[in-house]
Amino acid sequence: MNFSTEVKEDVTIMFAGDSGDGIQLTGAQFTDTTALFGNDISTFPNFPAEIRAPQGTVAGVSGFQLHFGSAKMNTPGDELDVLVVMNAAALKVNLKNLKKGGIIVANTDGFDPKNLKLAKYPEGVNPLKNGSLEGFKVYEIDVTKHTKSALQDSGLGTKEAERSKNMFVLGFIYWMYNRNLDNTIKFIEEKFKKRPDIIEANLKVLHAGFNFGETSEAVGTRYEVKPAPMPKGMYRGIMGNQATALGLIAAAEKSGLNLFYGTYPITPASDILHELSKFKNFGVKTYQAEDEIAAVCAAIGASFGGALGVTGSSGPGIALKTEAIGLALMLELPLVIVNVQRGGPSTGLPTKTEQADLLQAVYGRNGEAPVAVVAAKTPSNCFDMVFEACRLALEFMTPVMFLSDGYIANGAEPWRFPLANDLKAIPVSFAKEKNQGDKFMPYLRDEKLARPWAVPGVAGLEHRIGGIEKEDITGNISYDPDNHEKMVKTRAAKIAGIASYIPLQTIDQGAENADVLLLGWGGTYGALRNAVSELLAEGLSVAHAHLTYLNPFPKNLESLLRKHKYILIPELNNGQLVKIIRDKFLIDAQSLTKIQGLPFYTTDIKNAVYAILKKHSENLVCN
Amino acid sequence: MSTDINNFTAKDLITDQEVRWCPGCGDYSILKQVQTVLPELGLKREDIVFISGIGCSSRFPYYMETYGMHSIHGRATAIASGLKSVRNDLSVWIITGDGDSLSIGGNHFIHLLRRNFNVNILLFNNEIYGLTKGQYSPTTQTGQVTKSSPYGALDHAFNPAALCLGADASFVARSMDRDPLHLRQMLKRTHEHQGAAVLEIYQNCNVFNDGAFEVFTEKTTKKGNTLFVTHGEPLIFGESNNKGIVLEGTTPRVVDLENTSTNDLWIHDEQDRNKANILVRMFDNPSDDSLPRPFGVFYSENRPCYEDLMIEQVEEVTNKFGKGNLDALLRGKSVYEIK
Ligand code: SF4
Numbered sequence A: 001m002n003f004s005t006e007v008k009e010d011v012t013i014m015f016a017g018d019s020g021d022g023i024q025l026t027g028a029q030f031t032d033t034t035a036l037f038g039n040d041i042s043t044f045p046n047f048p049a050e051i052r053a054p055q056g057t058v059a060g061v062s063g064f065q066l067h068f069g070s071a072k073m074n075t076p077g078d079e080l081d082v083l084v085v086m087n088a089a090a091l092k093v094n095l096k097n098l099k100k101g102g103i104i105v106a107n108t109d110g111f112d113p114k115n116l117k118l119a120k121y122p123e124g125v126n127p128l129k130n131g132s133l134e135g136f137k138v139y140e141i142d143v144t145k146h147t148k149s150a151l152q153d154s155g156l157g158t159k160e161a162e163r164s165k166n167m168f169v170l171g172f173i174y175w176m177y178n179r180n181l182d183n184t185i186k187f188i189e190e191k192f193k194k195r196p197d198i199i200e201a202n203l204k205v206l207h208a209g210f211n212f213g214e215t216s217e218a219v220g221t222r223y224e225v226k227p228a229p230m231p232k233g234m235y236r237g238i239m240g241n242q243a244t245a246l247g248l249i250a251a252a253e254k255s256g257l258n259l260f261y262g263t264y265p266i267t268p269a270s271d272i273l274h275e276l277s278k279f280k281n282f283g284v285k286t287y288q289a290e291d292e293i294a295a296v297c298a299a300i301g302a303s304f305g306g307a308l309g310v311t312g313s314s315g316p317g318i319a320l321k322t323e324a325i326g327l328a329l330m331l332e333l334p335l336v337i338v339n340v341q342r343g344g345p346s347t348g349l350p351t352k353t354e355q356a357d358l359l360q361a362v363y364g365r366n367g368e369a370p371v372a373v374v375a376a377k378t379p380s381n382c383f384d385m386v387f388e389a390c391r392l393a394l395e396f397m398t399p400v401m402f403l404s405d406g407y408i409a410n411g412a413e414p415w416r417f418p419l420a421n422d423l424k425a426i427p428v429s430f431a432k433e434k435n436q437g438d439k440f441m442p443y444l445r446d447e448k449l450a451r452p453w454a455v456p457g458v459a460g461l462e463h464r465i466g467g468i469e470k471e472d473i474t475g476n477i478s479y480d481p482d483n484h485e486k487m488v489k490t491r492a493a494k495i496a497g498i499a500s501y502i503p504l505q506t507i508d509q510g511a512e513n514a515d516v517l518l519l520g521w522g523g524t525y526g527a528l529r530n531a532v533s534e535l536l537a538e539g540l541s542v543a544h545a546h547l548t549y550l551n552p553f554p555k556n557l558e559s560l561l562r563k564h565k566y567i568l569i570p571e572l573n574n575g576q577l578v579k580i581i582r583d584k585f586l587i588d589a590q591s592l593t594k595i596q597g598l599p600f601y602t603t604d605i606k607n608a609v610y611a612i613l614k615k616h617s618e619n620l621v622c623n
Numbered sequence B: 001m002s003t004d005i006n007n008f009t010a011k012d013l014i015t016d017q018e019v020r021w022c023p024g025c026g027d028y029s030i031l032k033q034v035q036t037v038l039p040e041l042g043l044k045r046e047d048i049v050f051i052s053g054i055g056c057s058s059r060f061p062y063y064m065e066t067y068g069m070h071s072i073h074g075r076a077t078a079i080a081s082g083l084k085s086v087r088n089d090l091s092v093w094i095i096t097g098d099g100d101s102l103s104i105g106g107n108h109f110i111h112l113l114r115r116n117f118n119v120n121i122l123l124f125n126n127e128i129y130g131l132t133k134g135q136y137s138p139t140t141q142t143g144q145v146t147k148s149s150p151y152g153a154l155d156h157a158f159n160p161a162a163l164c165l166g167a168d169a170s171f172v173a174r175s176m177d178r179d180p181l182h183l184r185q186m187l188k189r190t191h192e193h194q195g196a197a198v199l200e201i202y203q204n205c206n207v208f209n210d211g212a213f214e215v216f217t218e219k220t221t222k223k224g225n226t227l228f229v230t231h232g233e234p235l236i237f238g239e240s241n242n243k244g245i246v247l248e249g250t251t252p253r254v255v256d257l258e259n260t261s262t263n264d265l266w267i268h269d270e271q272d273r274n275k276a277n278i279l280v281r282m283f284d285n286p287s288d289d290s291l292p293r294p295f296g297v298f299y300s301e302n303r304p305c306y307e308d309l310m311i312e313q314v315e316e317v318t319n320k321f322g323k324g325n326l327d328a329l330l331r332g333k334s335v336y337e338i339k
Helices: A023-037 A088-097 A113-118 A143-150 A158-162 A165-176 A182-191 A196-215 A240-255 A270-276 A292-304 A315-331 A358-363 A381-396 A406-410 A481-501 A522-537 A557-562 A577-585 A602-615 A617-622 B027-040 B057-063 B076-086 B098-104 B106-115 B160-166 B180-192 B219-225 B273-280 B306-321 B326-331
Strands: A004-008 A010-018 A040-046 A061-069 A080-085 A098-107 A137-141 A221-225 A233-239 A259-263 A285-288 A308-313 A335-341 A372-375 A399-405 A412-415 A464-466 A516-521 A542-547 A549-551 A566-571 A590-593 B048-052 B067-070 B091-097 B120-125 B171-176 B197-202 B226-229 B243-248 B251-256 B293-300 B336-338
Touching: A010 A023, A010 A088, A010 A165, A010 A221, A023 A040, A023 A061, A023 A165, A023 A182, A023 A233, A040 A406, A061 A088, A080 A088, A080 A165, A088 A098, A088 A113, A098 A165, A143 A158, A143 A165, A143 A196, A158 A196, A165 A182, A165 A196, A165 A221, A182 A196, A233 A240, A240 A259, A240 A270, A240 A308, A240 A335, A240 A381, A240 A399, A240 A406, A240 B326, A259 A270, A259 A292, A259 B076, A270 A285, A285 A292, A285 B076, A292 A308, A292 A315, A292 A335, A292 B076, A292 B106, A308 A315, A308 A381, A315 A335, A315 A358, A315 A399, A315 A464, A335 A381, A335 A406, A358 A372, A358 A399, A358 A549, A358 A577, A372 A381, A381 A399, A381 A406, A381 A481, A399 A406, A399 A522, A406 A522, A464 B057, A516 A522, A516 A577, A516 A602, A522 A542, A522 A566, A522 A602, A542 A557, A557 A577, A566 A577, A566 A602, A590 A602, A602 A617, B027 B057, B027 B120, B027 B180, B048 B057, B048 B076, B057 B067, B057 B091, B076 B091, B076 B098, B076 B106, B076 B306, B091 B098, B098 B106, B098 B120, B098 B160, B106 B160, B120 B180, B160 B171, B160 B197, B160 B273, B160 B293, B171 B180, B180 B197, B180 B293, B219 B226, B273 B293
Parallel strands: A004 A221, A010 A080, A080 A098, A098 A137, A259 A285, A259 A308, A308 A335, A335 A399, A372 A399, A464 B067, A516 A542, A516 A566, A566 A590, B048 B067, B048 B091, B091 B120, B120 B197, B171 B197, B226 B293
Antiparallel strands: A010 A061, A040 A061, A040 A412, A233 A412, A233 B336, A372 A549, B171 B293, B243 B251
């Protein structure tokens, strides 16, 4: 066969099929191989909301999206270039995301009358046959038939043989993008160590898929996606929740403390528990409590005892923990609260992403109850920011909320991981002696306004703390009006003072005095970066700054904002950061919101910028 | 008594804080007995921690010159669980009331018992909400008139000891504020138990529920209505120790010792869970022909403590995989180099 080869800058592929089709594994294998090849990658899995949704139905479709290319990949991609579907339901769910002219690889066996019916196509309608896919390049392959014929002499039963269908697809896609099979061969040999027959079968089918591309008349084009110019170094792939878990362990190691993680199962935060519970050999104690309140209270108890107390949840669970977070800030004990945000309110959209817990994080407690808030902007950045959350909690003796979200928590990217030695130590000093004559004053503060951490077991430092307002310095119960005001102001000043101990805000891209500054926070980083790159390439005067410190803000934020003519704040909520920015700085920031449980697409952001530029074109020209 | 390790006396446990309970409150006696007993337990003062929730009794930690935390309503048990998880060296005492532990904190209470953290829970039961000024609690008698039940409480009252056994508590005992000697004995037993030990203490709230336990505490009625159980001893009670309890099948019956030999009486066995279940169900409202209300250690069982299991697991995993290496963790299983 003769093939033409087309060079592509980047490609977005979606593998989709039934949960039982091995979609996630296929996606992960393609990701690993592609990373090894040197492309940059961003991935996102899409699980069905139900655990065992009926096979073949729209509700049961599992997907794995990956975006790889020869430049920095900031998101898992907006629109698909290639859609691989194992059945009719998978096509139905994902077709709307496929680019015009995009490629569909369809397993025809998944489009038999039974599957068409399960996918709720009208009687007699087969989208592969009725012309509805005109304008797309469709490769119809009977994957099941090819798989079976590759395995006819293997001695495997039909069921077991059919299980390697995904390997055929993977082999075919490897051929299409000219990838090497070695990494997947190694993986299969490792995974099925104890079943040589299964290894043989999978490898046969993998090769059959590859050879099918080579020999089939149907496919005339292969694609070449050159490696990305990535900074030199050692890389691994990492998911957001995994990075959060590693960041917590790293912070415990670097502070010399034992990590205690109190939590209760909740989507999409549970993977942090799953991950941490594996690493008991780091002295990590994971505690699956009876409820969300117990989880945070146990973490407070652990902190009182001198451990690094951490609790993790998602919005509804954070709501339950609220009173206890207030207690922790009265006790002035270190506590890290991980919130992997999901669509709200109430149970909301458990498996979808949203950034709607920012106001809850900053303000959501009874009384005047400030805590520090930080947020991660990418999957790997979860590591850095949860590490920072631990540092701030320990240095300032305060609860710190770390915000992640369902999008970056489940998303993955290559990570140039740090060496343990490169991570800064987090200094912790427990009180060892009396601090005022022959007395110990639990609320005598240091220059950061932090109080001493005196853990039980030290003679002479016996003291009582509690949730009732306490007297300055002594920590005794006090109902004195002036004292209460002073304590409220002091606790606020302590949190505000953190601004002096965090990095200044920088501009991610664009000029320091652009016409439009996009100010984002958290998991929207990739989408904003893409949009701004494109807008800059179009010659527009835009810039992008992305916040990871949300309470307090970096010291220079106001002056940085004031240098730009218009401020646009894109958020996956109904406008939360914009409220805080307006309130703090009296700046007329504009809001761009999206509340669909989905990430921003580049076009969402670009269009909003065009609109601002158009509306104010006169002003901008005058200047 | 004084040995090397007992570096403190009852006096050393008194803080500079003014005790703020109502005059005549049963809490005073309990505080005194705790301060009396603690120096005799062979503990270092700095290793003792009192943790409370919210309620009158929960002010307790402020009056103890030890480490202490006055937390939020119902959560002392959860906080103590976290503390014990990381510090099995400490002697942790949870101070709670009937509202705090059985109502708002009910969930943490039963789960702590099931897990069996090695802590001492002093449950001050006064059958009323005192701090919020007199509403009925989960142990208030059905029909009782209180601030929030002017026509009588509708709720069926909890039997705390039965609840504890139902939640697989490894140690359940009962005492009362007005019997200092017994209370001190029970405090010691509570401390000695390795595991979650619940000591329910009948505590008179003389302001909102005065006399709730009068029949058990007043000289004239006490002997006829209370049964003090001791391991290995027959169940005997009455004005002149003239009555006993026999078990007919699973039903306890009061017998006159003039007609029945003590050999035929129910002999108390703290390790017998089935009998403990019957014992704690002796919960009638006192009347002429009712069963007496038992006091003492009802049940005591040795089973592993959660915090020790946590440590063991950490050790096992560490032995299996070696001590965690941060660099190896950060690298993960599959790395590649961009040159
Ligand atoms: S209200 Fe009752 S329980 Fe509370 S301090 Fe007064 S007497 Fe004691």
